[in-house]
Amino acid sequence: MDAGYCESCGFFEDRCGCGRGRVLIKGRDRVRISKFLSGLLRHYPDRFGIELDRRGYARLEDVLDILKERYGIGEVELRAIVELDKKRRFEISDGKIRARYGHSVDVDVGWTEDKCIPEKLYHATSPENLASIMKSGLLPMRRREVHMTATPEEAIEVGMRHSNTPVLMEIDTRRMAERGIDVRKxxxxxxxxxxxxxxxxxxxWKKT
Known part of the structure; x- marks a missing residue:
C-alpha cells in the first residue's frame, strides 16, 4: 500500500482519514526500499560503507545519504516506512537507525526473554528442507536465529517467498522451555x- 503523511492524522497507509494528507511513497517503491533497508541493516552494511555499532545501530544521516542516492527519498519518507511497518522491523532513536531483528552480522540488539510466549508458534519452509529439519531441527542457517510466527498465516506468507508449496510446521514452545531453550519476542x-x-x-502445506 501507499504510504503518506498528514499533519492531522500522522503517517497513514493507502488513504488519509481526513483526506488532507499526501502520499509520500507508492506501494511498489515502499516494498523495494524496505527490502533494501533490511539487507543494508541486517546483512551487508559494509558493502555500502555503513558502520553498525554493537547494538546494530547505524547513523541515520549515513543511511539517508544512501537512500537519497538510490531512491530519491528523504527522512520523512524513511520515517513513514519505519512507522508503518507491520512487522516492526526497524527502529529510529537518537539520530540512529537499526533493524530490530534478523541479523546475519554480529550484533547484540539487547532483547530480553518475553514471558508471554504463545504455547504454539509456526514456521514454514520449502518441502526439500523437510527431511533435514526433522532430523536436525530448525537451525539459523544464514541468520543468527530461527524465526517463528504467532499464526500459521504469517508463517505461510514468509514461506511463500521461497517456495510455492511451503510446508507448515507447528512449534511446541513449552517443550522448548523444558529443554532450556529460550524463545524471544x-x-x-x-x-x-x-x-x-x-x-x-x-x-x-500451501498448495498451488
Missing part, C-alpha cells in the same frame, strides 16, 4: 537459537 516475530526436532510437528 522481537516485534511481531519470535526467535530462538535452535528448535529441536522433537519440538516440531508438520501440520500441512
Amino acid at each position: 522481537k516485534g511481531r516475530v519470535f526467535t530462538a537459537d535452535h528448535v529441536p526436532p522433537d519440538c516440531l510437528r508438520v501440520v500441512g
